[in-house]
Amino acid sequence: MSSDAAERGGGEPGGIPDGLPALRLDGVTRSYGSRKALDGVSFTVPRLSVFGLVGPNGAGKTTLFSTIAAFLRPDSGTIRILGDHSPGDPALLGRVSILPQDALFDRNLMIIDQLILYRRLQGATAAQATVEVREALVRVGLGEYLDRSVTVLSHGMTKRLGIAQAFLGSPELIFLDEPTAGLDPRNAGRIRRVIRELSEHSTVVVSSHNLAELEDLCDQVAILDRGVIKATGTVAELMERQGRRTLELELPAPPSEELRRQLAAHPGVRSLAGTEGRLAVMLDATGPEPVAAVLRTLLDAGLVPRSFHDGGSLEEVFLSLTDESPE
Amino acid sequence: MEARRLLLVTRYSLPAFLRNGSGISYVVLTFTLGLLLAELPLSIVESGLADLEELLEQIRVMVAMMLAVVSLEQTFSQLGTLSSAPTPEQAPFLEWAQYLLNERPALLSAVLAIELIAVPLFIATGTFNQLSGDLQHGAIRYQLLRTSRAELYFGRFIGMALFTWVLIVALLLAILIYVGVRLDLYPWADIIAWGGRALIGFGVLSLPYVAACCAISANVASPFASLVLCSLAVGGVPVLAIGGMQAWEPLGNLIYLMPWGYTHHLFHPEASHGVLAGLGCLLHGALYLAAGYLLFRRKDL
Numbered sequence: 167m168s169s170d171a172a173e174r175g176g177g178e179p180g181g182i183p184d185g186l187p188a189l190r191l192d193g194v195t196r197s198y199g200s201r202k203a204l205d206g207v208s209f210t211v212p213r214l215s216v217f218g219l220v221g222p223n224g225a226g227k228t229t230l231f232s233t234i235a236a237f238l239r240p241d242s243g244t245i246r247i248l249g250d251h252s253p254g255d256p257a258l259l260g261r262v263s264i265l266p267q268d269a270l271f272d273r274n275l276m277i278i279d280q281l282i283l284y285r286r287l288q289g290a291t292a293a294q295a296t297v298e299v300r301e302a303l304v305r306v307g308l309g310e311y312l313d314r315s316v317t318v319l320s321h322g323m324t325k326r327l328g329i330a331q332a333f334l335g336s337p338e339l340i341f342l343d344e345p346t347a348g349l350d351p352r353n354a355g356r357i358r359r360v361i362r363e364l365s366e367h368s369t370v371v372v373s374s375h376n377l378a379e380l381e382d383l384c385d386q387v388a389i390l391d392r393g394v395i396k397a398t399g400t401v402a403e404l405m406e407r408q409g410r411r412t413l414e415l416e417l418p419a420p421p422s423e424e425l426r427r428q429l430a431a432h433p434g435v436r437s438l439a440g441t442e443g444r445l446a447v448m449l450d451a452t453g454p455e456p457v458a459a460v461l462r463t464l465l466d467a468g469l470v471p472r473s474f475h476d477g478g479s480l481e482e483v484f485l486s487l488t489d490e491s492p493e
Numbered sequence: 494m495e496a497r498r499l500l501l502v503t504r505y506s507l508p509a510f511l512r513n514g515s516g517i518s519y520v521v522l523t524f525t526l527g528l529l530l531a532e533l534p535l536s537i538v539e540s541g542l543a544d545l546e547e548l549l550e551q552i553r554v555m556v557a558m559m560l561a562v563v564s565l566e567q568t569f570s571q572l573g574t575l576s577s578a579p580t581p582e583q584a585p586f587l588e589w590a591q592y593l594l595n596e597r598p599a600l601l602s603a604v605l606a607i608e609l610i611a612v613p614l615f616i617a618t619g620t621f622n623q624l625s626g627d628l629q630h631g632a633i634r635y636q637l638l639r640t641s642r643a644e645l646y647f648g649r650f651i652g653m654a655l656f657t658w659v660l661i662v663a664l665l666l667a668i669l670i671y672v673g674v675r676l677d678l679y680p681w682a683d684i685i686a687w688g689g690r691a692l693i694g695f696g697v698l699s700l701p702y703v704a705a706c707c708a709i710s711a712n713v714a715s716p717f718a719s720l721v722l723c724s725l726a727v728g729g730v731p732v733l734a735i736g737g738m739q740a741w742e743p744l745g746n747l748i749y750l751m752p753w754g755y756t757h758h759l760f761h762p763e764a765s766h767g768v769l770a771g772l773g774c775l776l777h778g779a780l781y782l783a784a785g786y787l788l789f790r791r792k793d794l
Binding site for chain 1: 498501502505508509510512513627630631632633634635636637638639640641642791793794
């Protein structure tokens with residue numbers, strides 16, 4: 167943890183007046199010409215949570231991040247950050263950071279020099295900044311590129327560099343715009359671990375197309391489509407609100423047609439899907455009874471599930487709310 | 494605005510600028526063209542092709558003509574009459590030229606008169622990328638949550654103004670040393686005194702042009718467009734004013750959109766003219782900076 171964070175109580179919520187969320191948006195609207203990129207966006211991000219922002223391409227996620235970060239000005243609405251601060255408030259300098267989606271680093275400065283500048287702008291001394299920058303780069307697997315230019319980095323490495331700069335100085339609120347896009351599975355996993363660690367001391371807002379990732383990482387999500395927030399809440403709340411409950415099973419062999427008919431006939435079972443050994447049973451009913459009935463039928467037929475997951479996927483909710491059909 | 498962050502922005506802007514293409518081209522252009530232009534009057538003396546007295550007379554007329562043109566008292570079409578029979582309106586310029594050539598080291602004055610026109614053009618083609626490149630590529634976004642827009646804007650301006658001063662000082666020192674050592678025509682005391690005033694004059698003169706380019710660069714997210722606009726703003730204003738004046742005299746006042754109309758007073762025989770011209774440069778610079786910042790403050794980045 168950096169000394170700045172220590173001074174603030176390690177990014178503790180003590181930096182924010184009691185009872186106030188890390189971020190609150192109310193009716194935020196932003197247009198590009200006649201096209202509304204954000205249309206009355208309202209939601210709240212609790213302190214020390216990981217909040218996911220989901221939406222298809224062009225939904226307005228990057229515009230929303232840019233508006234909160236004061237890169238863009240909203241046409242109307244209010245944004246309150248870390249208490250009662252508006253975007254661009256000098257009191258927020260160094261307390262909020264962002265991984266912008268399309269920003270490039272300066273090609274004319276060495277990587278370490280750029281990050282040292284960023285950290286020093288947050289108040290660190292040169293020596294302190296150097297130590298922290300080295301640690302940050304090692305943490306994202308770029309320790310050997312300290313004295314190089316960004317021109318030698320691949321797309322994935324540049325993304326990791328962007329993430330390293332975002333958590334310099336342990337900011338209280340961090341925005342990550344598609345942090346794992348373009349990363350290989352190993353590095354995506356590394357970044358997810360970093361995000362989990364960050365969330366112990368900071369509030370993290372993540373946008374992503376990787377819905378499984380958000381489902382795994384986030385305490386709460388908001389679904390944004392064509393500039394409008396379609397739903398917010400925990401993944402479980404969204405499932406319940408949408409009446410979507412799915413029992414996902416991995417079977418040693420594909421169920422026969424007869425077995426499928428028996429399963430579909432159970433009360434509370436809406437439909438079946440899946441191929442080969444994977445079976446998804448869509449349920450209408452709540453409670454353990456329909457799950458027990460399905461499992462009993464499978465066991466009676468000699469199919470012992472290798473694994474099962476009772477719930478549903480964020481993807482289903484996302485697709486249903488954004489007018490797309492699951493494939 | 495916090496001084497510590499302002500200085501950090503200033504400090505880090507210089508190596509980044511020096512390592513990119515526009516920084517290198519600024520240095521190369523200013524030095525090669527600056528020295529080439531200085532060579533024009535010097536080479537005539539060096540080659541021994543001209544009688545010095547005759548040459549000085551020619552330079553006197555040339556400098557007087559330049560003073561007349563930049564003061565908008567004479568247009569190009571009227572210049573032909575200047576050397577033969579000066580009118581009462583032309584007389585002050587010939588006296589001014591007399592001061593520059595008789596009371597001050599003449600060759601140095603001739604060089605300074607040329608550089609007075611060239612330096613703003615060098616500045617326009619060298620300082621157009623103070624912020625526009627970072628705006629285009631979004632690099633500025635990494636700094637925006639750590640420093641204010643004001644610190645970024647003024648920090649970059651200060652960095653570029655300092656860099657320009659260093660460049661001008663180096664260019665003038667090269668010229669002064671060359672004139673003093675190689676030609677050995679004037680006492681060192683005269684060269685140093687006139688050179689000192691030139692350093693101050695050009696230092697003040699550079700500010701409004703660097704400020705204008707900063708204002709343009711901060712509000713145009715394309716280095717190429719910024720280069721075109723800076724060149725048009727700095728180089729186009731005198732062309733527009735002098736050309737427009739031929740059609741309708743009041744259009745000549747367009748020259749005051751930039752400091753072109755009065756910067757030659759930095760080298761006027763009367764010190765008060767020099768001080769007023771310096772204040773004019775500072776005022777012009779402050780106006781450009783303020784206008785640019787007001788736009789930048791509200792700009793989508």
